[in-house]
Ligand SMILES: Cc1ncc(C[n+]2csc(CCOP(=O)(O)OP(=O)(O)O)c2C)c(N)n1
């Protein structure tokens with residue numbers, strides 16, 4: 001394992017953890033409005049898979065996507081300012097937490113509708129195939145999306161047309177408060193690939209090195225014209241579904257047990273065992289990540305709100321009482 005790669009993976013996960021912690025604090029102070037879905041516990045999935053991708057690959061994600069944008073390279077201050085709804089945000093403050101977008105980095109968004117990422121990914125992959133481009137699409141979704149019609153329609157179409165899509169299930173075992181065995185007849189998501197004559201496998205989503213390796217292999221398969229691939233990452237979220245969730249449907253013991261396999265601690269342990277980095281280097285990465293997050297918060301605080309909230313609204317304003325267009 002290359003030392004530089006390990007360093008990058010550790011830094012990314014530390015940045016992710018501190019960024020989400022800061023976002024939670026800012027939300028509690030009333031600086032972030034709307035819904036806020038955070039990623040602690042799941043860092044190894046976005047970090048391991050996106051570091052295995054090429055810069056030309058497209059990325060389509062759900063509403064739990066701050067970390068994906070950060071790893072893709074969207075500046076942390078632009079992500080934080082977007083959460084604040086400020087003009088310095090990556091979407092000028094119009095999108096907010098669930099709708100990050102960064103065309104320059106081929107980050108096709110943050111989607112709030114469960115199952116929405118599939119058709120968007122299929123569209124991008126179809127374009128790539130038509131133009132014989134070498135790139136792939138990484139399509140993220142939760143375990144709660146696998147019984148949506150769009151999942152089945154899109155996997156079928158992708159397999160039929162051998163589209164270059166890597167489907168990545170972030171299986172954190174919960175669809176809000178409903179545990180996977182209560183919403184799915186088949187809980188091993190990767191097994192569904194066989195219904196579409198597609199390759200699929202499960203990987204330990206708490207082990208960033210395993211996710212990185214599995215994604216490299218899966219992308220190799222997709223990039224070489226073998227059709228799509230379904231990668232299931234077995235993971236866990238530490239916080240409630242969103243900041244509005246009281247998280248009363250699972251025991252503190254369950255959460256504590258899963259925190260025992262924390263992805264950052266696991267990587268640190270491996271780094272110590274292999275002697276890849278010394279403790280001073282790890283501490284420096286942690287301090288750097290904290291500084292970047294503090295700067296991102298200051299930037300967001302100082303960034304003004306968008307001047308014209310209606311700037312990108314194309315519908316004519318309606319008179320809400322009469323229904324007539326004004
Ligand atoms: C079509 C649709 N139905 C319901 C919802 C409400 N909803 C928002 S998130 C969510 C749970 C999704 O769970 P999962 O796909 O496992 O993703 P996770 O939040 O665990 O990352 C639901 C049902 C929605 N946004 N879209």
Ligand SMILES: [Mg+2]
Nearest residue numbers: 142143174175
């Ligand atoms: Mg889930």
